[in-house]
Amino acid sequence: MRSKIVAGNWKMNKDLAETEVLLAELSAKLPDTKAEVMVAPTFVNLSAAVDKLKSSSIEVIAQNMHFAENGAYTGEISANMLLGIGVDTVIIGHSERRAYFGETDEILAKKVVAALAKNMRVMFCFGEELEDRKSGNHFKIVESQLKNALFSLDASAWSKIILAYEPVWAIGTGETASPEQAQEMHAFIRKTITNAYDTGIANNVSILYGGSVKPNNAVEIFSKPDVDGGLIGGASLVADDFIAIIKGIA
Numbered sequence: 001m002r003s004k005i006v007a008g009n010w011k012m013n014k015d016l017a018e019t020e021v022l023l024a025e026l027s028a029k030l031p032d033t034k035a036e037v038m039v040a041p042t043f044v045n046l047s048a049a050v051d052k053l054k055s056s057s058i059e060v061i062a063q064n065m066h067f068a069e070n071g072a073y074t075g076e077i078s079a080n081m082l083l084g085i086g087v088d089t090v091i092i093g094h095s096e097r098r099a100y101f102g103e104t105d106e107i108l109a110k111k112v113v114a115a116l117a118k119n120m121r122v123m124f125c126f127g128e129e130l131e132d133r134k135s136g137n138h139f140k141i142v143e144s145q146l147k148n149a150l151f152s153l154d155a156s157a158w159s160k161i162i163l164a165y166e167p168v169w170a171i172g173t174g175e176t177a178s179p180e181q182a183q184e185m186h187a188f189i190r191k192t193i194t195n196a197y198d199t200g201i202a203n204n205v206s207i208l209y210g211g212s213v214k215p216n217n218a219v220e221i222f223s224k225p226d227v228d229g230g231l232i233g234g235a236s237l238v239a240d241d242f243i244a245i246i247k248g249i250a
């Protein structure tokens, strides 16, 4: 059965001192939950975060990685480097990586393959832009993002995949997809995976929703049957808000 997950994507926020404060607060306040709880600090603070959360159930994950094993890629980070510090889950395909760093479906497919080759777990992000939603193209866009980056994988790889549907128009805008819009898309994603693979794989993959999830809308979004949790940006930077969102998982 698929798991419930609440993950905080800290993006380019929190220096070392701030990271330690937030992690201490999160560990102290973490409620009893059936959700897997994850945080993704910036690369430079990953080691410290792993160390700080040694005796906590909160998992430290990475925001990105390069597809090459190693080599002349100034400023980049490899799967082995993450594994070497105890990080074995990585976010791939965030819309900010696509928009600001030119990450195409083709590059993302390579990253997914590279992470899986090292037995890492991949949290794959995708989602449509506002104009796609307005023109009614959102289902087609999402289907092509999934197909281009994931549907060449062997069926066996899917036990290592977590999906995060993040409509670009809802990220950091305060505008959230309605619970009905999220459910409709998540159900479509499961149907698309069923068509490409089978129902077993579709039903076992966790599909998170991301985009302006806050304490006041989390419960309703998470109550939808095909929404298995959330990938949280802004609200994950405030301990009480992130904890309140975690409590929104039934």
Ligand SMILES: O=C(CO)COP(=O)(O)O
Binding pocket: 009, 094, 166, 170, 171, 172, 173, 174, 210, 211, 212, 213, 231, 232, 233, 234, 235
């Ligand atoms: O991009 C996101 C998580 O990856 C969502 O960000 P916000 O929750 O700030 O909208």
